[in-house]
Amino acid sequence: MARIIIIDDDELLCETLIDLLTRKGHTVSSAFTISEALEKCATEPFDVVFLDVRMPDGDGLKIIPELKKAPSDPEIIIMTGQGDPGGAEIAIKSGAWCYLEKSSITRELILPLTRALQYREEKARTIPLRVLRREQIIGSSPQLNKSLDLLAKATGSDVNVMITGETGTGKEVFASTIHNNSPRAEEGSFVVVDCAALTETLVESILFGHAKGAFTGADRQNTGLILQADKGTLFLDEIGELPLSVQKSFLRVLQERSFRPVGGSTEEKSDFRLIAATNRDLDAMTESGRFREDLLYRLRSLVIDLPPLRERGGDIFELASYFVNMLSLRYGQKRKNFSPEFIEALNSYRWPGNVRELFQAMDRVFATAIDSPTFHTTHLPEEIRIDLAKSSLKGGHHHYADGWDGYRTNGLTSWKEYKYEVEYDYLQRLLALTDNNITEACRISGLSRARMYQLISKHKHQTSSENPTE
Numbered sequence: 001m002a003r004i005i006i007i008d009d010d011e012l013l014c015e016t017l018i019d020l021l022t023r024k025g026h027t028v029s030s031a032f033t034i035s036e037a038l039e040k041c042a043t044e045p046f047d048v049v050f051l052d053v054r055m056p057d058g059d060g061l062k063i064i065p066e067l068k069k070a071p072s073d074p075e076i077i078i079m080t081g082q083g084d085p086g087g088a089e090i091a092i093k094s095g096a097w098c099y100l101e102k103s104s105i106t107r108e109l110i111l112p113l114t115r116a117l118q119y120r121e122e123k124a125r126t127i128p129l130r131v132l133r134r135e136q137i138i139g140s141s142p143q144l145n146k147s148l149d150l151l152a153k154a155t156g157s158d159v160n161v162m163i164t165g166e167t168g169t170g171k172e173v174f175a176s177t178i179h180n181n182s183p184r185a186e187e188g189s190f191v192v193v194d195c196a197a198l199t200e201t202l203v204e205s206i207l208f209g210h211a212k213g214a215f216t217g218a219d220r221q222n223t224g225l226i227l228q229a230d231k232g233t234l235f236l237d238e239i240g241e242l243p244l245s246v247q248k249s250f251l252r253v254l255q256e257r258s259f260r261p262v263g264g265s266t267e268e269k270s271d272f273r274l275i276a277a278t279n280r281d282l283d284a285m286t287e288s289g290r291f292r293e294d295l296l297y298r299l300r301s302l303v304i305d306l307p308p309l310r311e312r313g314g315d316i317f318e319l320a321s322y323f324v325n326m327l328s329l330r331y332g333q334k335r336k337n338f339s340p341e342f343i344e345a346l347n348s349y350r351w352p353g354n355v356r357e358l359f360q361a362m363d364r365v366f367a368t369a370i371d372s373p374t375f376h377t378t379h380l381p382e383e384i385r386i387d388l389a390k391s392s393l394k395g396g397h398h399h400y401a402d403g404w405d406g407y408r409t410n411g412l413t414s415w416k417e418y419k420y421e422v423e424y425d426y427l428q429r430l431l432a433l434t435d436n437n438i439t440e441a442c443r444i445s446g447l448s449r450a451r452m453y454q455l456i457s458k459h460k461h462q463t464s465s466e467n468p469t470e
Ligand SMILES: Nc1ncnc2c1ncn2[C@@H]1O[C@H](COP(=O)(O)OP(=O)(O)OP(=O)(O)O)[C@@H](O)[C@H]1O
Pocket: 136, 137, 138, 139, 165, 166, 167, 168, 169, 170, 171, 172, 173, 174, 279, 319, 355, 356, 359
C-alpha cells in the first residue's frame, strides 16, 4: 500500500484524511507547515503528497519542484479551498498530478489517488526512465519508448553505443541526451565529429591533433577532438564514412585509449565514452570490405535503432503540435488548430526525412498559414500534397502510419485516436471561445473543474493552455 503525506495547516482536515486513507490500508503522516513538510519529505519516501496551497509559512505550490526532487519522486495532489484556483495552472505546469477542491475532497479523492498509484506502478516497471531527463525528445509511441528504454540503459553504463536509423530520426538528439544524462556531463564535453564532412587528408589531424610543423600549414600545435572529449563523450556521426586507414588507427585508440598526434613524439591519453551513429548498412559495408569488422564489433556493445517516423503513429501529431506551439510562442501568435484532414495528411505521408522533414514542413506551413487560425491540407508544402495525391490515386492506397492501436483503414483512425483528436479539438475551441477562462469553459461544457484541468493536462503538449484565467 502507499506511503502518503498530507501537508495542510487544517488539523481537522488532516485527521479526517488520515483516518480515511488509513482505513484504505495506506500509511499516512501529516505536516502542518511547509518547513515541516520539506523536512519530512527529505528524510522519508512518499508515493503521494496531498498539498495545500495556502500554508502559514508560504505558498504550497512553490515547493512542488522541491518535492518532486525527492528520490521517491512522489505524485502530488493539490488541495485548494475556494478562491485560489488561479494556482491550478501553476500546479499542473509544475508537474502536480491533479487538483482537488477541499469542499468535496473526501468524496473525490479516491479515484485520482487510485489513478496516481496505478501510474506509479506502471512507471516503476520501467525504472530507468524515471530518472531520465528526456529533454527535447518528444513522442510517446511504444516504438519510441522502446528506444528510450535503451537510452536509459546507455546512461547507466559507460559502454560504446551505436545509434542507427534513417536520416532525421533523432540520432544526434539521442546521443546528446545520453551524454547529458550520464555522469560524464559533469566533467567533460559532448564532442561531435561529422565523419562525412572530414576529408581523408585532414581526418587524422582533426581527430588526433597534430604537433607544430607536422605538415605544411601546421604552424601551431592543435588539440584533436579525441583529446577534447577527455572525460566526456565523443560522438562519431556517420561513422560509415570514416576512411579505412583511419578506422585502423581509431580501433587502436578504442583499445588503448591512447594515441599519438600527427607528427607528435609522445602518446596522449583520453578517457572518452564513444557513441557512433550511422544510417548506412555497416554489415553490408563490412562484407564488401569497406568497413572493418573488428571495429564494428567493438562499436556495437549497445545498439539503439531509431524507428522511422512513419512507424511511430501518434508521435507525428505530438511532434507537429509541439513544434507549432513553439513557433506560435516565438512569434507571439495565438495557438493554431489542425483540421482533421490536415492531421490525416500528416499521418499518411511517408516522411522519408523523418522528424527533420516534419519540422521543416511545419515551419513552411506556419509561414504560409500565418494569418489562419487553422491549418488545412492546402497549407502543406506542394511536394507533400503531390505525393499524397499520387499515393491516394494508386487504388486508394494510403501510406498510413501505424496508429497507436496498430493500423488504420480507409481514412478511419483507431477509435482511441479519433476520440483523442475530437477531445483535443473540442478543448481547443472551448478555450479559444472563452479566452482560456476556466470558469466559463466549465459552465459551457458542463465539466467539473477537476475534469477540465485533467483534460488540459492530458493535452498540454498540444493545447499549451498558456494562461487559464478564472
Ligand atoms: N523525438 C524527437 N523530439 C524532438 N525533436 C526531434 C526528435 N527526433 C528528432 N528531432 C529533431 O529532428 C531534427 C533531426 O534530428 P537529428 O539531427 O538528431 O537526426 P539524425 O538522425 O542525426 O539525422 P541525420 O542522419 O540526417 O544526421 C533535429 O532538429 C532534432 O532536434
